[in-house]
Amino acid sequence: MMLLRRRGLVALGMGLVVPARVFAATASKNAPAQPGADLPVPASGSLRFRIMRNGNVIGTHGLTFTQKGRTDQPPPAATTAAAGSPPGNAKPAPAPAPEKSPPVLGPLIVKVVIDIAVKLGPIPLYRYNNESTELWDGDTLTRFDSKTNDNGTHIKVIAHREGGTLWVETIKEKYAAPEGAIVTTYWNPRTLSAPLIDNINGKLLHAKIVALGPETISAANGDRIEAVHYAASGDLNVHLWYAEDKAKPGETPPPKHWVGLALTGSDGSHITYERL
Numbered sequence: 001m002m003l004l005r006r007r008g009l010v011a012l013g014m015g016l017v018v019p020a021r022v023f024a025a026t027a028s029k030n031a032p033a034q035p036g037a038d039l040p041v042p043a044s045g046s047l048r049f050r051i052m053r054n055g056n057v058i059g060t061h062g063l064t065f066t067q068k069g070r071t072d073q074p075p076p077a078a079t080t081a082a083a084g085s086p087p088g089n090a091k092p093a094p095a096p097a098p099e100k101s102p103p104v105l106g107p108l109i110v111k112v113v114i115d116i117a118v119k120l121g122p123i124p125l126y127r128y129n130n131e132s133t134e135l136w137d138g139d140t141l142t143r144f145d146s147k148t149n150d151n152g153t154h155i156k157v158i159a160h161r162e163g164g165t166l167w168v169e170t171i172k173e174k175y176a177a178p179e180g181a182i183v184t185t186y187w188n189p190r191t192l193s194a195p196l197i198d199n200i201n202g203k204l205l206h207a208k209i210v211a212l213g214p215e216t217i218s219a220a221n222g223d224r225i226e227a228v229h230y231a232a233s234g235d236l237n238v239h240l241w242y243a244e245d246k247a248k249p250g251e252t253p254p255p256k257h258w259v260g261l262a263l264t265g266s267d268g269s270h271i272t273y274e275r276l
Contacts, residue, residue, distance in 0.1 A: 036105055036138040039188065040257040041065045047187060047258070049273040050220050051116060053265070059116035059128070061273060063187055068106035108136040112185055126151050132199060134185065141166060144183050148200050157202035159183070170202035177204065189242055189256035192230060207236035217241055217260045220274040225259050238263045 042065060051059040116128040132146035144159040159168045159177070166177040181195035182188055184205070196205040212229040219225055227241040241260035247253040261273035 036108060036136060036140075038255050039108065039136070039139065040255040041067060041070060041108065042257075048276040049261070050276055051114075052272045052274060053118065053269050055270075058118050059114065060276075061114045062112070063185070064111045065108065066111075067108040069104055105138070107142075108134075110134040110136070110185070110187065130200065132183075132185065134183065141182050144197075144199070146183075146199055146202075150200075155201055157199070159197065159202070168197055168202050168204075173202075175204070184236065186240060186258050186261065189258070191240070192242070196236065198235075203235070205235040207232050207234040209233075209236075209240075215241065218274065219259075220276045225275070227259050228256075 045065050047063045047065075049061045050057055051061055110133070112130065112132045112134075114128065114130040116126070117124055118126040128148075128150055130146065130148045132144065134141060135143040140161070141159075142161045144157070146155075146157040148155040155171075157168070157170055159166055161167070166181060168175055168177050177197055178195040180190075181197055181204070182190055183197045183199040184191065185199050192209050196207055197203070198205055209230055209232045212231055214226065215229040216224050216226055225241075225243055227243040230240045230242065232238050232240065239262040240258070242256040243259045244256045245254045259275050263271050265271055
């Protein structure tokens with residue numbers, strides 16, 4: 001039984017994880033931004049969804065993020081004179097230490113695991129598993145590895161960067177990806193504008209993505225999430241939702257983060273992602 005259309009499968013073949021509500025930030029809002037610091041890495045280090053088919057749970061999609069040098073805590077405040085000290089004995093507060101740049105960000109590693117099982121009672125009708133790893137240097141994708149078991153059909157994709165070019169290798173071909181191309185694991189909001197590589201079969205996709213406007217969707221626990229609805233067509237037939245936390249006065253708005261997905265299976269079933 002083929003549950004998902006090949007075009008739609010791109011949606012399931014990328015990151016398994018749920019975006020956290022608070023995202024990592026640099027230690028000081030005044031420090032210069034580092035390449036890649038604007039990527040929506042959850043402070044919790046993970047992002048998870050449950051996968052629904054016609055209202056029933058059939059699997060999970062999870063992502064884990066690992067990167068040295070990220071921090072979401074401001075530096076400690078300067079020490080002042082103790083309360084209640086006699087005015088004559090009060091010591092002036094020490095001069096603030098010169099502002100330091102945030103620690104250098106190391107490579108970002110994103111691991112995705114997708115596991116799906118469709119059953120008729122105790123009898124399994126369809127199994128799907130995907131495991132992939134992305135390696136980012138700053139805001140540049142440098143490597144991608146993906147292994148998929150689509151109900152017994154095994155698919156492998158490798159992408160690596162050589163001399164500034166991202167080379168994609170599949171069973172059938174090897175090609176140079178366009179500048180700025182990323183894979184369809186959806187956690188990165190650049191999905192909405194960058195050239196896209198199918199994270200399951202490695203094909204370069206020709207897709208058009210348009211914004212349909214603000215919309216409220218449900219998380220797995222029933223929470224309501226305010227997000228913007230996007231629809232992809234062409235080689236990629238999927239609906240995506242991204243939310244954006246509000247910035248404090250004087251601060252740069254945080255990046256959009258992925259909160260939902262929907263597509264139609266080859267059998268006409270309705271597949272949706274609900275954030276855990």
